[in-house]
Amino acid sequence: MKPRVMSLVVFTAIVGLLAAPGHIHPWLGFVTILCIAMGAGASGALNMWYDADIDAVMTRTKNRAVPSGAISPEEALGFGLGLAALSVLMLGLLVNWQSAALLAFTIFFYVVIYTIGLKRHTPQNIVIGGAAGAFPPMVAWAAVTQTVDLGSISLFLLIFMWTPPHFWALALFREGDYAKAGIPMLPNVYGRPETRKQILIYTLLCIPAVALPALTGTAGVLYAAGAGALTLAFVKQAYDVYREVEGPAAKRLFGFSIFWLFAVFALILVERLLHLPAFPAVL
C-alpha cells in the first residue's frame, strides 16, 4: 500500500463526505471512509504487483514491498484482488450501491486504465490517469446523496487539474529515474521546456477549477478568499518553473502543490465544520 497517497485519498474523501448536501449517520460515514481507504490500499497493492519490474529500477520506488522482496508478487496480487472485492462489497452492502459502483470503477481505472494501459505507453499517462486519484471525494459524496452532481464533479476537477503540474514537477527533478525505467513522462519524451510550458498551462487551468466549488454552492466566502490566494501562489510557482531553466523551482512547486491541494480541501472542511454558508449555486 502507499500510505502518502492513501492519506490524500482519505482526506479528500472526508471532505467530499462532509461537503455533500444531506446527512449520513456518522457510523456509515466512518464505514464509507474505511471502504475508500481499503479500495485505495487495494489499488496500490495491484499497482505494485504490476509495476514491480519498473519499481525495482527507480530510486524513489525500489524500497517498496514487492521490489524489496518483503512480499512476493503473487501475495500482492492476491491481497490486492481480495481487498478490492471486499471494499466494494462492503460499501455496497453497508452504505449504497451507487458509491460502491463508483469505487469499483475507481479501482478499475487506476489499475487497468492507468497502470496497465497508460503508464508505460503515453506521456499523457498522468493527465488521464489522474482521474483515478480524483474520484474518492465523488465516491464519498455518492455515499451521502446516492448520486453524482455538479458539486461532486467540482471536487473531482480540483484534483484532476492539480495532478499534471504536481507529477510533472516531480518528473522534472526525477527525470533520470523515469527514463531509466522506460516510463514516457513528459520531460523525457517532449523535453524540459515543453514540460515547463505544460505545467504552467495546467496550473492556469486550476483557476476555473478552483472557482467551481463556489459556483456550484459547495463552498463560501472563506474558501473563495483562501483558495483564491493559494491558487495565485500556485500559479506564481508554476511561472517560476516556466522561467527557470535549471534550479530548485520544480522541487518547490512539487512541495507547494501538495500543500495547495490539502489547504484547498481543508478550507471546505473548515467551512462545513463551522457551519459557514456556501454561496448560492449558479451552475
Added chain:
Amino acid sequence: MGKSPPPVPYSPEDMKRRKRRAFIMAIGLALLVVIFFVTTLVRLGSHVTDKVM
C-alpha cells in the same frame, strides 16, 4: 503412479510468518463481524427490538 516427493517441512521462519498472517486475518475477520453488526443496528434504527416482525 510414482511416489510423490516427501513434503518439505516449514522452516521456523515460515511458521512465524504463517502465524502472524493467521493472527492478522483473525483480527480482520473479527473487525468485519463488528462492523457488519453495528451497521445493521444503525440501519435498522433505534428500538429495533420493539418492532413487530
